[in-house]
Amino acid sequence: MQRAWPGNRTARVRGRIAHRLRTGGIRGHLLGLLLKLKLPRSGVLVVMAGWRLPEIDDRGGRIDVGDCGFFPGVRLECWRDAVIRIGSGSYLNRNTEIVAAASVDIGRDCKIGRDVLVMDTDQHALPGRPLEARPVVIEDRVWIGARAIVLKGVRIGHDSVVGAGSIVTRSVPPRSVVAGQPARVIRSIEAQS
């Protein structure tokens, strides 16, 4: 996953925390501390815009979370020996659900919209076959629109945008805008200089 990011790391972290305090407030940070009890491998957590803590359904996997924001109704489901990683600066909006049977890896500064569903497995085997799980990778600064679904084996390239309600069944190149069911590239985003 690409980790390049403009600017100096310390300044960046400071700016991010200042931003958090503005947006999440004291309450959001206190709830974030509570959430850390369920997510021991995490950075600074902020629970935004509500009192309800996200639901962490860890069935014997490993969840690594950086400095992240969580909205109410978020649910992380991590199966035995599976891995969920969420990079710093990312947030998961209301009711987002992540299901990892193998691995779901979300980069830094991603914006995951409300009601988004990310699953690296169909959860049910086809008759006569073993359950299939293929890792999902969402690279840095990806923005996923409300109610999109990201399915097994998908890699979404950095700086891409997924339209609301899209069903992402295949990988997406970096700096692309995709939409539809199944999601297709509708345009590219020029690099910022």
Add this chain to the structure above:
Amino acid sequence: MQRAWPGNRTARVRGRIAHRLRTGGIRGHLLGLLLKLKLPRSGVLVVMAGWRLPEIDDRGGRIDVGDCGFFPGVRLECWRDAVIRIGSGSYLNRNTEIVAAASVDIGRDCKIGRDVLVMDTDQHALPGRPLEARPVVIEDRVWIGARAIVLKGVRIGHDSVVGAGSIVTRSVPPRSVVAGQPARVIRSIEAQS
């Protein structure tokens, strides 16, 4: 928004209230009074088919609601200085969610299906740009099918029907049936005489 409506106003209101009492019952009206505490600018409210009150997340905007029915799980999110208006005779079915960063205007006698999401903003700015919010207008007697999403800047013309699960990204002419992702006109509805 078109406000034309057949018949005499008083008779209409009477008929509507009689219908409400039949459908919503005493319980629905008592819960409606409780809901009015959170929605001071409202008409006769009825909470239907359940005990859970809708969630009103008013962050400093203005919510004007006529004589309306709300099902459990409805959520109105009104940002600072934004406006949500819902005309009389309309109802919002289970888990419908309205997000207004600028303005969401729903006409009279609209039927908003379950799990519908209406947002006048993508909630996140594209890099280097300000947050975009463009008003949504849903005219009178529109019927929006279950799980449809209505996005920023959309105007849905009066008497139109939006199919279940549609993603409405562009405006819809009056008396149209639209469906799909993105939603397209699939036929017109002839005017009733």
Add this chain to the structure above:
Amino acid sequence: MQRAWPGNRTARVRGRIAHRLRTGGIRGHLLGLLLKLKLPRSGVLVVMAGWRLPEIDDRGGRIDVGDCGFFPGVRLECWRDAVIRIGSGSYLNRNTEIVAAASVDIGRDCKIGRDVLVMDTDQHALPGRPLEARPVVIEDRVWIGARAIVLKGVRIGHDSVVGAGSIVTRSVPPRSVVAGQPARVIRSIEAQS
């Protein structure tokens, strides 16, 4: 609905119950007994992966359920004189919702994915017409992917697979894989010998 199934019935039931005890555990069975209080016409019920009981909104219809598994957030809504049937060996994943105004019939060994919505009615009449309800039939061993919607009058043939997020508006032949909005056949599944 097709009821053919390989193997001897007793052995099958034993295997199924053993499987249930492995997957649902004691807790799942105890909750299943509680759920039976709301579903008197049912077989062995197991509530899986959570403590929340499914919501049974029976408005005067009839709900027949075999030996089935229910995940949290499932909701069955059965209107007056309507019928919901779910065959043995089937399970309904998280937040699946069934709405029957006339009849929804789900066969045996079906896998209904999370957030699936099955409705045999649009719930609202078009102006000047009566409310339309047309039975939905989901035959044996059908697998419905996450967040799919199955609409009125649809029959899904046995052994078919519905892709995640599909909107099923027309009937599906047996042993088909369908996906999209509206769902179309994308391939057939060869019979297993």
